Amino acid sequence: MEECEASRDVLLSDTMDQFRTFQMCERFLQNPAKLANQLLFQIPPDRQAMLIERYYAFDDAFAREVLGKKLSKGTKKDLDDVSAKTAIMLKSCRRQFDNFKRVFKVVEELKGPLVENIRQHFLLPDQLARDYAAIVFFANNRFETGKKKLQYLTFQDFAFCAGQLINNWTVGAVDNMVEDMDVDLDKEFLQDLKDLKMLITDKDLLDQHKSLVCVALRGKTKVFNEMEANFKNLSRGLVNIAAKLTNTKDVRDFFIDLVEKFIEPCKSEKWTSTDVNLYLTHYTNSAHILDSFKHQTVWTRYMGVIKSCILRMYH
Structure with a gap:
């Protein structure tokens, strides 16, 4: 504050303005393709990409707790417990959960490769798109991840295995334009x-x-x-x-x-x-x-x- 010669009130006012700006911006982040075409905010493309990536970033510890569970209201009600267990703020847990659910709902209607659908629709970098693909795949197939014997496995362990299953055992592994895409195992x-x-x-x-x-x-x-x-x-x-x-x-x-x-x-x-x-x-x-x-x-x-x-x- 001393370096900028700004008073506490000015700093507080500026910070509140930033929060309001991000609140207004959030609806575009929920549908990232709209961010590039909106006229309300003048945001350079590289900053847009950074905002999207940070908004959709999630904590592995949080993802590990909800992995394989139904992305439903019931699971969302339990986020207080997840927040306490992982020491991640409840508000952040809710944002991350809502992002998981949003991505799941959008891509379950799309044909073609799961990772590519996530990357194109949500404009996410490759690794983050792959991590979301793992979450969608686990939510769809409801794999058991909560048993005591599985507690030693991390989210990234499961995400790696999801990638193997998606690339080799799904219908999409054989034909990448089939109706059921990459979330269903090849019957x-x-x-x-x-x-x-x-x-x-x-x-x-x-x-x-x-x-x-x-x-x-x-x-x-x-x-x-x-x-x-x-x-x-x-x-x-x-x-x-x-x-x-x-x-x-x-x-x-x-x-x-x-x-x-x-x-x-x-x-x-x-x-x-x-x-x-x-x-x-x-x-x-x-x-x-x-x-x-x-x-x-x-x-x-x-x-x-x-x-x-x-x-x-x-x-």
Whole structure:
């Protein structure tokens, strides 16, 4: 104040003017495309981009709390608790929640790639658009994220996995102009996953698969004996997750199933991330050598996502 030779009243008045300006500007920020065409405020394009990005920015801690929940009035009523838990101001929580809901409502009516729709309609930078895509995807599929065993996972862990699922398992991953776009999992693919059960129900195939994986792993890791001993249980876990994904409840439990059926058993045997990567690489590749296994395309599409998600979640 002394440097500017401004009185307290002048500073207060100027600050209040700024707040009023932002309040008037907010309605344009809620539909960013209108900001460039309005005549009320003279804002350079680079400042417009900054305003939009900051308005739609959110706290990962807040997003983690509402991830996978329905973006409804009921959830909004619980924001007091979220605010207390995350130490984020309630007003900020409400803005962030309203932004999530607004983006969700707009893009659920649009065809085509989810990230691109968000980026174009809300003029967001690429990474922020991808984070919003994760929020929309989780809200649509209602993935369980609140269980105690999942608390160690961050928003960015889940956002990474959402990106994998969107890019590989949705209808839009096959055809980017379909009606259902990128928020719905490809039902035909989920149905095809049931064919993978032969890897665990056919005893000869299960034994062959185990033998091929063990030959590839022998001498490459200190936990080889544990890998050999746990092969059948781990394989049953991963294949059963695949076979159950036609059920909505099992889709919701996807992440808890990965933790319980694969990540926890590996951690209990003291596998490192490098061990897990090595195991999943040979587990995936060895299935391609099995003569009587004819579902290679579905297997590759399934295991590519499973491997990426497990490696991200393994910490």
